[in-house]
Amino acid sequence: MSESVKLDRDEVLKIARLARLELDDAEVALFQDRLGRVLEYVRELNQVKTEKGASVKHVPRDAVSIREDRAIEFVDREALLSNAPAQIEDHFLVPTVIEQS
């Protein structure tokens, strides 16, 4: 690619905030460059001629994606609970959050 895309500082901070990440100044600079490279890659993909091919926005429409409404129990819920960092009383334990939705 010829010119490199660089995100401005505020854009990086906004994305970091949406991702619940705290970045220091060095990291902001790092991601201005890294996220820019992601955008560059997407721009490159956009140049591929796809008029004749299927849409790549989502998987093909004939993919198997529908099922009968039948309950099937998953037996190993312990495995799912233990995949989280902490548990309490059969619940996933997380730091206190303020209800907002």
Next chain:
Amino acid sequence: MSLRDKYEAVIGLEVHAQLLTESKMFCGCKNAYGAPPNSQICPVCTGQPGTLPVINQFAVELGVRAALAIKAEIHQESIFARKNYFYPDLPKGYQISQYERPFCTQGKITIGLSDGSEKEIGITRIHFEEDAGKNIHKGDHTQVDLNRAGVPLIEIVSEPDMRTAEEAGQYLRTLRTLLRYANVTDGDMEKGNFRCDANISIRPRGQKEFGTKVELKNINSFKFVEKAVDYEIDRQIRATETGEAIVQQTRGWNSAKNVSEVMREKEDAHDYRYFAEPDLPPLVLSDKWIDEIKSELPELPDQKKARFESEYGLSGYDAGVLTASRDLANYYEGVAGASKDAKTSANWVMNELLGRLNAAGKDIVETPVSAKNLADLISKVQSGAISGKIAKTVFEEMFATSKTAESIIEAQGLKQISDPSALEPVVRKVMEANPGQVAGYKAGKVKLLGFFVGQVMKETKGQANPGLVNDIVKKLLDS
């Protein structure tokens, strides 16, 4: 001029309804309320890496039923989208929803208002979604139950067509009735199966532009829909009148304090970064499939009401009352079918049963008097086994104890006395006790006939067959 006349409110509602499926939207976990925490979870609905969602066919069919019930346009192709946000009850970090291309748009429902008028409320769209789990706040920590995560939902977004709290309340009730009729949702607000957010703004009457809207959340009971909406309208009017600007924000209804409180300001508004869900193909609804769903659509309120008028000969008003909910309509049909007297059945259900249920704060499904038992009671009046007056006493006892009419009549000896040889001595006794009235009757005061009939009814504690008493009194007085 009151301030309410100076301003007009503009209200739109967003309703989330859980669908009555056996399993979740994209996995095989059970969709059931009240199970032990995290007992209905699997790798898909807990967002484990490498899992893929698979659409529940019946959930789609229920969504289409909802679309048919509100006479909306159904799109042959719709697309699932990811709504991205971080919250502990959303394990994937995104909710699968529909955004730019929902499966249903442009519906409408007609609501009835207390002044007798009707109003049509537009419905912008219905789309599919998966529910989030539940955060339980415990002071020093929060714990998460994911049983609800992935439960199928439809979100029904209305046009900003409502102008009063009453209209908002009626819209919500009518929509719920329709969806319950179509077996789409059980519509239980208290259990959170049916949830409502309101977008409310005010503007000076006559102004075309909308005012700044406030989103009101936590309206989780039918009991305070109107109260919550009314409070928010008043709050905005007061603020505007005192020169305070309305700010775009999300407020929550506090039903303990009867006020709305700020939940978040616009600066905190979510940036959901929607994009097409790459794990799911477009949802394709063929005409054939839609026709099949249409053919299985249960009878809706309007159709049922029309049928009650033609099949049972009920008035429009009576048919309307009896079709207010599917459960009530089924109950009525049970009584009418078993008693073979549609009109009398309607009177009993409307005049005796509904009033008592209301007073007791009970729904028809909690009625202590079964349809069969009420039909039996009606039959006993028809056959002359008991009088209409006694029947009301018996009914009261049936309502209080759930016992059958037969057992109450038996236990209390309330059977109607229709045997002339049992009644004649009573009539003679009454005549002997009232010689003055007997003389009066014979002298031409025929109206005294009613006096004698009344005395005999009193003597027999209302059990005498009044028609027969009338005949005997007349016969003996005239002889």
